[in-house]
Amino acid sequence: MTNILTWALRVLGALVALLGLGLAAGGIKLISLGGSWFYLLAGIAMIAIGYCVIRRRSAALWTALGLLAVSLLWALWEVGIDFWQLVPRTVTFLVIALGTAIIAPVLLRKSGRPALPGKYAAGLSVVLAAAFVATLGGMFRPHPTIVATSSEAAPVVNADAGKDSGNDWPAYGRNTEGNRFAQFDQINKSNVKDLQVAWTYRTGDLAVDGKEYQTTPLKIDDTVYLCTPSNIVIALEATTGKERWKFDPHAKISESTKGWRRCRGVGYADLTAIAAPATDNAGSNGAAAPVALPEVCRKRILTSTTDARLLAIDAETGKLCEDFGVNGAVDLSVGLTPDPVGGQQGSYNVTSAPLVADGVVMVGGRLNDNLTVGEPSGVVRGFDVRTGQILWAWDAARGAKDSTPLPPGQTYAPETPNFWGTAAYDPKLGLAYFPTGNQTPDFWTGNRHEYSDEYNDAIVAVDMKTGKEAWHFRTANIDQFDYDVSSQPILYDLKKSDGSTVPVIIQLTKRGEIFVLDRRNGQPVVPVEQRKVSTKSMEGMQVAETQPFSAISVGTTPFKESDMWGGTIFDQLYCRIEFKEMRWEGHFTPLSDKQRTLIYPGYYGGFNWGGGAIDASTGTLIVNDIRMAQWGRFIKQEEAKRIGLKPSTEGEYSEQLGTPWGVERSMFVSPLGIPCFKPPFGSMTAIDLASGKTKWQVPMGSIQDAPVHGIVPGVLIPLGMPTMGGPLVTKGGLTFFHGTLDYYTRALDSDTGEELWRGRLPVGGQGAPMSYVGKDGKQYVVVVAGGATRTGTNDNRGDYVIAYALPK
Template identity: 75%
Template sequence: MTPFKTGWEKFLMLTLEKTAFWVVEFLGVVLGLTLVFGGLWLLFLGGSPFYLLAGIAIIAISFGLFKRAAYALYTALGLLAVSVLWALWEVGFDFWQLVPRLLAFIIIALIVTALARRLFQKDGRPAFPRVVANSLGVVLLGSLVAFIVGMFFPHPTVVAESSGPAPVIQPQAGQDSGNDWPAWGRSTAGNRFAQFDQINKSNVKNLKVAWTYRTGDLAIDGSEYQVTPIKIDNTMYLCTPLNKVIALDAVTGKELWRFDPKLRITDSNRGWKRCRGVGYADTSTLPPEALQPATDQTGADQAVTQDASPPSGACRKRIVSNTNDARLFEVDAETGKPCEDFGDHGFVNLLDGLTDAPENGSYYLTSAPLVADGVIMVGGKINDNISVGEPSGVVRGFDVRTGKLLWAWDASRGAKDSTPLPPGEHYAPQTPNFWGTAAYDPKLGLAYFPTGNQTPDFWNGDRFPYSDEYTDAIVAVEIKTGKEHWHFRTANNDQFDYDVTSQPILYDLPGKDGTTTPVIIQLTKRGEVFVLDRRDGKPVIPVEYRKVPTDGMPGMRISPTQPFSAISIGTTPFKESDMWGGTILDQLYCRIQFKQMRWKGEFTPLSDKQRTLIYPSYYGGSNWGGGAIDASTGTLIVNDIRMAQWGRFIKQDEAKRIGLKPSAEGEYSEQIGTPWGVERSMFVSPLGVPCFKPPFGTMTAIDLATGKTKWQVPMGSIQDAPVHGIVPGVRIPLGMPTMGGPLVTKGGLTFFHGTLDYYVRALDNDTGTELWRARLPVGGQGAPMSYIGKDGKQYVVVVVGGATRTGTNANRGDYVMAYTLP
């Protein structure tokens, strides 16, 4: 080897080494200064001093590297040691909270250790002997690898104490529905429980796609597939976001018929088209008194129908559905042709009896109707936060054969009167509405539905006393008359759009003395799980009324107490150490933002002076998808959302001046007719990730007999969730916000596909462990369902049209997919 070549190599190595030092020194100074200035800001706000001290230490490390001084290495190792102690003191061994607190300091220590052979003490000795430095490097590299590997495994929030099966306490549970799935929640009890065990823990890994059907209605331009199909005999029925009803062969997936009600596009439903399910009625099983004479429906829409009067014997079995332009309709379950004896040629106009406000389409229906004992029970959705004067939240019951209006319950009359108003009169505007699906107890003859609040959601100073009485309530009425038996408020006063939206779950709760109590289980956006005696509405699981902040804006109606159940999910109050972020820097950012917000716990009122943290958020907790219960063991299964938000009041003129665009669902709501608009948004870091600790969505199992959480696991990964338009593409099971609901089977399985990544999963009911996962073409939002086909095989079906609220037409679909064992 020539001296020239050897010299050149030495020069090149020295140059690379110097460059490496310069880069590390520069990045260190930048990181250190950022932490120092951010740390000073946080300290000024009363926050943790750690970031300031860490920033000073990193600057010292950078200067030590510049001087090639050994103290750079000692400081880096000291900083890592202190960060470990600090992190364990703040968050214990919570894996995801340790990541941003330790990862940066592990990397810094690793880099400085790699440069250790060029760092010297004052007497010229190296910082560490080579063997020690190399060993230390291996340990640090191993720690880094361990953190990275740990990201690819789920980290349960609550680990199951036992993997053994829960004892069966109701062996006959679920058998009342036979091999079918006859209602949106499988039965009118809304338990989403199927007693089938052909697919079970031991063989679920063998599930394969049996058939795939595409509806032809892509979930684009504001459409979302949130439907759970029903199955009667050997036919499956579902609806598309455009309210088309489709019948499929349950074994082959072959289309049998479809009916198009010709949805009228309005200003409101143009960007909000959903159909979550349909109902079913067999009128041949109804007693004579249930069959009322047909009456004209004044003002009913003249819908385009397929034929004139149906032949004799038609419409014995009926599919009942509603539309986003406020019509209720029925078609023959065997042919798909309109039931001409229902309403006006198959249609009832649900705008009758409402004020003129809904002419712009602000009243519409999205959820499956309840069909029970010859009655169709429906509520309606109104636009939130746009204006006062929205239409009534009236809940109505119609005769299932004729479409005659049997009763009408609205908050302005409450328990006093549920008789329909005479033609030409209007139900009181902007009363709390019900936009989900009701539940029904045939033994008691009572139907149960949850309500929201009087719109607008965030300013409540102008609400009627009767609206406050029924805000976010559970109401029990007679299915035949609509007469109210009781109601229970899940919030004494609502300032945050905490509509109670999920279908109530009915269950007979065994007692220690051998008796059973008929209960209603109501999930809420607040994450509170209320368990009441469904005979009288009295709490069975204790409810405590706690003091909440009341320092709201002048004119606001704020209750000093709010109800809290002894069972809740994801409701632990925030503190500064709960702030998260993908890196140490955006964690610091989130802590600063948190300290600058108003937050005195749940129900902290909004202000016009500073942003107020809203947690739980108005998306949930539990949203419309609801939960499920293993009715054979008494185990409640619930998916939840954990997203914090912020809001502040702003004058409408000021919002217009700074360019905020008003909408019902966006980041600014005008609330016309009130003193204030409201600006709101998700609480996220500059990287676009939530500013609070994971998981952001979980699946939880609760033993209702004890109220104890059996297990809680994160649901979903970041794989398909874009952040600033970038899709990670790696399956890191952080636990993401969920939508839709679970399906529980006697095979010991919970099925779910409402995650932000494109998978359907099966979990072990006893531990929450994922036993099976299958890739979907796009994301899903509804709830799975299951049945036994005429071939004797158990099927699990999901409908997928895209993950929730992506805001684009990309990655959208129209798939109905059935799985079975080979």
């Protein structure tokens, strides 16, 4: 044997032995923490294989094959046939076995004969290579978490669903019920493969320097309306994308908003369709005389801004409606206390679409998370859509007792839980429904007000005309983890097995729990259980003994050691060690200053602001989720400063000024930047609401465009990545979605979850698609793409509005 081959075997053997040594050392650490013994034993086997390769002994081959067989049996025992969990447990050993099979002719038995004659070694190598190629091939196809048992279309329970909005998309969630369902079927399962770009529009407002496109446009008559992250409102011709007008409110940028500029949608009001308000002057018959409609601005766009203004814009001309508020604007900072840091207004800002219904425009507001105590009130207010006059004000400090606006000069109680999403409205009941967040700072509960605990992470129902509270329901008891509820509620009339119908509200939460309540009284329709959780907390913390869990949830199964993941057996071992070293006693394990605590579901979701959609004709709920675990620990502010942690509201360290502790937190990932827990990290799920059963669940998005340590993979491996935005469901049996980390718009079969069409985008997207029928009779699907969520840089950003349609 040549010297070159001898040295090659030595290098190969030494490499395998060194890797085995590292695996064995990590295995010893894991055993000391009470974890699996496999890694130590596998490491010892690899050391033996490396030694035997160096010595040219045939035992290298048989040990490698035995290790592969044992690893496969162990993996099947731990995780079953879950493809993505089998890969890191076996592929390293498959490669080692393949390598030893290739060199088998030069590995010798005691008799001096080869471990395997050339032709047998070649045959074994082909078999192992085929298994390796098959494993690689499996990475390029989706692996559903739950496979649909039938491809048949779901039975229709409401044939008229969606028809109330005609050919338009007149509200953020298509209607005030927030169901994101369009009854159009021109684009359907059979022809969606032919979908192509009909028109593209560039807004000119690039999503850079903290700006993100998360908007869902409206379509009324023949005009599409949307807003940009700078709160610029644009009107486009619906069939061509040609610009009709553009209005720039020149929103001021504050310290709070310079890195957080969004506009998720606008509202629309047609004053001619609203019951005319009455004046104080009685007519000749003693009845109140109606107020005459204005000459202009009878149709108006309502939009909020990141500098806390509510604007009314003429839908036809793009000019401010001068009769609304003061010269077209209402100052939403009126009645709020100044920011506790700096004393200026700016912490309070509005990023979500207002709810416009029954002559009222309803808004909440965003506040800084985790920065300091003393943040302004989270008051929710209703304004006259015609005049801008404040009609009511609900805040948690007063709750159900009083919703009248405060007199001029008075301020609403600071630190109350806020509502920063979009509300829903039931015109029959006259009730509006909004979800709330948490009293800041979010991770320290020792300073919580009693009313904050009563209304944190709640669903609140109020009379749309008066703001008077009808009921509220908490989705968490004393929130320690920024689990604010942010997605728009979905209203639906649920048909029961006994033939009766219950009007329900469906609320998605960051915890992954889906609460289904009777929207008349807030009572659970799907069972809710109060489960005991860990209460071992730091001195001064308030924690609840129980938390509510719904019978319907997505991605909420508590972690165990075998759920830890990695790209290879080595970072999987790292993640198992990290998991065992963390504090984890299930959901709501309190944070500590002594060790890191695992937070799962993470505080980004579950379900975030994008919400879900329901096929209102069949009662199928379709939702996208995020599955990203985080860790957190308390740290003294002075210690954080000493070690150089930089405070922010959204980053990895927050000061929580005014409390005893800051909080350090981060994603739970391996040194390779790969999540430390099993895929998918984002999915799309279909749930039959009548039965509560999951019909299918598929991974959503690939790693193709998601950079890891600055490296973009560039390959379409549908692992299932964290999602943003929400889905659109149509009567054509399709679910459209583009809130993935890769640059695609997709159409899924709503009955099976199978991907039927995929269109490449110039950049990623974060909003939710919408659909309408134009005056040309064609169905359009529109998406807005400004870049994938929170890239941290100005690279790969855009300002695209793209409409898709079938060819003529």
